[in-house]
Amino acid sequence: MEFLKLVAVAISLATGFSAAGQAGETKHGALTIDSAWARPSIGTRGNSAAYMVIKNKGPADRLIAASTPQAGKVELHTHIREGDIMRMRQVEGGVPVPAQGSVALKPGGYHVMIMKLNAPIEKGGMLPLTLTFEKAGTVTVHAAVAMKAGATGHSGMKGHGHDKGHGHKHK
Ligand SMILES: [Cu+2]
Numbered sequence: 001m002e003f004l005k006l007v008a009v010a011i012s013l014a015t016g017f018s019a020a021g022q023a024g025e026t027k028h029g030a031l032t033i034d035s036a037w038a039r040p041s042i043g044t045r046g047n048s049a050a051y052m053v054i055k056n057k058g059p060a061d062r063l064i065a066a067s068t069p070q071a072g073k074v075e076l077h078t079h080i081r082e083g084d085i086m087r088m089r090q091v092e093g094g095v096p097v098p099a100q101g102s103v104a105l106k107p108g109g110y111h112v113m114i115m116k117l118n119a120p121i122e123k124g125g126m127l128p129l130t131l132t133f134e135k136a137g138t139v140t141v142h143a144a145v146a147m148k149a150g151a152t153g154h155s156g157m158k159g160h161g162h163d164k165g166h167g168h169k170h171k
Contacts, residue, residue: 026139026140026141026142028133028136028137028139029058029136029137030056030057030058030059030061030136031054031055031056031057031058031061031097031133031136031139032054032055032056032057033052033053033054033055033131033139033141034052034053034054034055035051035052035053036050036051036052036129036141036142036143036144037050037051037052037143037144037145037146037148038050038051038112038114038121038127038129038143038144038145038146039121039145039146039147039148040120040121040122040123040145040146040147041114041117041120041121041122042120043120044117044118044119044120045117046117047113047114047115047117048071048114048117048121048127049077049107049111049112049113049114050066050105050111050112050114050127050129050143051104051105051106051107051111051112051143052104052105052112052141052143053102053103053104053105054095054097054102054103054104054105055101055102056097056098056099056100056101056102056103057100058099058100058135058136059099059135060096060097060098060099061097061133061134061135061136062093062094062095062096062097062133062134062135063076063094063095063097063103063131063132063133064076064093064094064132064133064134065094065131065132066112066129066130066131066132067129067130067132068114068127068128068129068130069118069128070114070117070118070119070121070127070128071114071115071116071117071118072115072116072117072118073114073115073116074112074113074114074115074129075090075112075113075115076090076091076094076095076110076111076112076113077089077090077091077110077111077112077113078091078095078109078110078111079108079109086108088113091110094134095110097133107148112129114127121145122145123145123146123147124145124146125145126142126143126144126145127142127143127145128140128141128142128143129141129142129143
């Protein structure tokens with residue numbers, strides 16, 4: 001029996017999943033992806049965005065791509081200020097993950113932009129997201145679909161010429 005328990009532990013370690021298999025943390029080499037969540041969509045016509053904290057115990061890396069089976073198009077975006085207007089822009093060369101540090105993807109900053117939805121992204125669900133890092137390679141995380149502060153209305157950048165609702169301007 002003890003042997004079987006050890007095997008189970010070894011398997012869970014090898015797959016990089018926490019025993020709970022929940023949204024919490026996903027470890028991948030020197031990286032830990034923590035607190036991944038995604039904004040619910042309005043049907044399939046809108047967009048969604050996913051956020052997370054990427055912690056790095058190793059050398060500098062870059063998040064260079066993301067994908068999900070639930071959408072036809074996924075891009076890495078950031079917000080930049082143009083005069084009084086915050087605009088979204090695709091990140092050139094990926095999101096930098098500093099050595100021995102961390103980077104937060106959060107509303108108003110870096111985010112994973114999820115477009116051309118195949119199915120609505122529904123509150124309470126889990127969105128599988130496959131992340132590709134320049135050095136660490138590919139890892140799949142499960143983002144909890146939830147409405148959180150800053151997911152709409154863009155707190156902290158109010159009143160600066162946003163489109164109604166989503167608040168993002170695509171080019
Ligand atoms: Cu965006």
